[in-house]
Amino acid sequence: MEITVFVDDVNDNVPVFGSDSYRDTIPENVPVGLEFLRVTATDADVGSNAWVSYTIVDGNYNSDFAIDLESGVLSVAKSLDRERRHTYELTIRAQDSGPGSKFSMCALVLDIEDVNDNNPVFPDVYRPVVIENNLPEITVEQVAADDADEGVNGALTYSLQGNTYNSLFTIERTSGVIKVKGRLDHEERKEYTLTVVAEDAGQFSLIILAPFVVAIDKQYCS
């Protein structure tokens, strides 16, 4: 006599991720909806005891990322901005659908790569005043702009654009120190208008132009 024994599967296996931890890098300007990585976990049981669903359970700041419940494919859910957040440490859970559902976790570190998407800005307005009959080569002002980007995308150099009054005014490229070469005379001219440029060193460099008015004051004899 032949006996056939059917062994019912018991949900005694947890889903196991291909790796305990994943790491990936995405540029900050990727489009919303971009699918960038798939995590998978296998479950040695059968049927619903092995049906695995995926969720992000921690680290999903601002809900910037989404995971497909069935496939484990991760996508960008919202616009990223490295200047807002440059790294995420997500915790992803794989959970089976059997009775006494079993799950496991893996970690995913996402680094957001900088793109040159910020112009330099001058936080201050400069209103320098020079007393006439100055010594030559005196410093009029030191200007400084800010740039929120990283590395070369935020590394600034300075220049003067347009009229420098026959190079009467100069600016040091890296320090932003503006000097006047010759002696100024209030009766001859009461102010000079310059255009100061700050430029970052990104591949597609961004600039800001700022008007810069130097007033010449009268020297009173004491």
Ligand SMILES: [Ca+2]
């Ligand atoms: Ca299982």
Ligand SMILES: [Ca+2]
């Ligand atoms: Ca940005």
Ligand SMILES: [Ca+2]
């Ligand atoms: Ca940036």
Ligand SMILES: [Ca+2]
């Ligand atoms: Ca920049």
